[in-house]
Amino acid sequence: MMHSKPSTPPRRSEATRKAILDAARERFATDGYDRATIRAIAKDASIDPSMVMRYYGNKEGLFAAAVAIDLRLPDPGSLTREDVGRALVTHFLSMWERNEVLTALLRVGVTNEAGAERMRGIFGDQLVPVARRMCPDPEQAPARAALVSAQLLGLALTRYVLRFPPAVDLAPEEVVAWLAPTVQRYLTAPYPA
Amino acid sequence: MMHSKPSTPPRRSEATRKAILDAARERFATDGYDRATIRAIAKDASIDPSMVMRYYGNKEGLFAAAVAIDLRLPDPGSLTREDVGRALVTHFLSMWERNEVLTALLRVGVTNEAGAERMRGIFGDQLVPVARRMCPDPEQAPARAALVSAQLLGLALTRYVLRFPPAVDLAPEEVVAWLAPTVQRYLTAPYPA
DNA sequence: TTTGGGTGTCAACAGGTGTTGGCCTACAGT
């Protein structure tokens, strides 16, 4: 019947763990850290709140597990200096459209210092190397990465969090067509002033 | 029936009202809607929590009073098509540097639907007219205003809320030099694709 | 069958929340 796998006995609780994590991601994404109560998450996952504590320790642990994801930027080496803007915008857009983890991260980062720190870490660690490789003077990399972050996160903010209707209605190709030159310029143009 | 007295009878409570409002603005700006408790605001204002209720009804009323501000965009008629980008970015930046109300509004808008609605209203009502006046086809005004919002709010997000160090360290002139061409393009360039 | 641990529920605790009503005090109008 149950073809036993010698090494890893499939714990029956894996399904529950996943249900909790899915519910948590959705709640954090739509409600933010404070309003996403453990009780609500547990109810969404159809289990008792105490199970959340058993599997993830406490609310912070649950959040950490729920947003444990890296945004898998393409290898900086595979980007050409000519179309890095388009490539970055396309990648970010598909990333945000696909899963709600990033929305959760943004929403929490705004009200929770730990979330803000995580956000700083992700964008600093992932975007700065790209900037360092693309821009004229490596010393300017952090500033240029910050400008790119501002443009990309601003789009995410208006489109996925604040939901400005015109921002929501933009087709992905339109977003790319508008933002790609901006990102391109922030990374590769000579430093102004 | 209050007769209009020559010297306006300065209610003694005006000072308290103002103290409450100031404390509320600061708390909302730094903590967001949920974490900014009435008790904490009252303590900051050195009065009893019940006074907040008496003067502002409830927490929502307090928030509404605390963020009752318009961002006084320059008259669209006074803007020229050539430097609207620079003018908008400069104005936006000085507005955010000066007072914390906008930070409070942004922070709350992310977790509170009423705050988000207010944000949509402000930027829709103020930025769309400018876009309508500047862009080639008035029908594109909302989309172009949304793009400008994304860029400007993204800057505010990274600089004043998430506090990315490189974004914080940018000098105001640098911000203007980088963002003005972007805003300019979003408003006046021909529609791509 | 008995054991025993993984899985799950239930009830409760201690603390914090927005909000309310009662009571006290200062002071201007009569």
Place this chain on the structure above:
DNA sequence: ACTGTAGGCCAACACCTGTTGACACCCAAA
């Protein structure tokens, strides 16, 4: 002097929060 009223504090309400410990269930191993 008395009185009305506005400004202010205190204690309490009802609810919700994260978190905990005790108890029941299932099901495989001994």
